[in-house]
Amino acid sequence: MRVMGVDPGLTRCGVGVVEGAPGKRLHLVHVSVVRTAPDEDHPLRLLGIESGIEALVDELRPDAVAVERVFSQHNVRTVMGTAQAAGIAILAAARRGLPVALYTPSEAKAAVTGNGRADKAQITRMVTRLLSLDTAPKPADAADALALAICHVWRGGAQHRLAHARRSRIEEAARAERERLAARSRGGSSE
Template identity: 90%
Template sequence: MRVMGVDPGLTRCGVGVVEGVPGKRLHLVHVSVVRTAPDDDIALRLLGIETGIEALVDELRPDAVAVERVFSQHNVRTVMGTAQAAGVAILVAARRGLPVTLHTPSEAKAAVTGNGRADKAQVTRMVTRLLSLDAPPKPADAADALALAICHVWRGGAQQRLAHAQRSRIEEAARAERERLAARADATPTRGGTSE
């Protein structure tokens, strides 16, 4: 199974893809960070995140997407941006008929370190070790994205069977959305006249 983990953020959105099955060694497929400029308009930033994630999904073709579940933080502005970026990742996956699962930060930490309260350094060390990487993935958003992907692969079992069962529903909704957009494009009149 190939899983894309997304650690959402407006300035840095971590994306990590791993391949494997529960109980077997995992392999790194890709890790990167989609970046946007903090002084850009929010619409441009979300569009940039969408474009970056879309390109990676189309290139890497994951079987499932794991996104960090946004939790309440003290800074409402930060949580809003994180939630918006998470929504973009979920939408990109849904349009392609991919099952999406949300994992909390503590679930991902517990999956890779055995401790749901592990700090970022511990998570990065364990991700580096579990994937047999020569160097730790940087920045931390990249390591967190890989931890989400690892968490999703390892949770396996019933959760993956449920995702498989829901996949046909998601694929049908994605197909209907593509048809709706195509019909809308066909119905839009062409601007300007025709030259004779």
């Protein structure tokens, strides 16, 4: 499975792509940061993030996208920009029919370090180790994006199977209901 992790941000939006499967070795495919200038007009910054993410999704062709779930911070202006960048990543995936998973920072930290309160240095060290990298990904936004992708590789497979099972049960229930209604309209009652 190839997963693109996105650590959303208005100035630095981390993007990391890994390939792997639960219990298998992970491989780095790509890591970068989509940047916008803080003094640029807000709409142009969003456009820059959108064009950067869209180009990376098209080039790298992930099977799924994992985005950091935006949570309330004290600075509303910062959280709004972060949420807008997250929305752009979600939209880019949705346009291509890719599944999207949202993970809290604690979930991604716990997945790669075993500690949901790990600091940035611990995350970077573990991502470097898990991907067998010679040098640590920088800045921290890049390492965080890779942590999100790793989190989804390890946890997303189970979530995908559960979602598929739920869809199958829903589809089966819908088919049974259609059959019941069809039988009822033909004059037979199945009640």
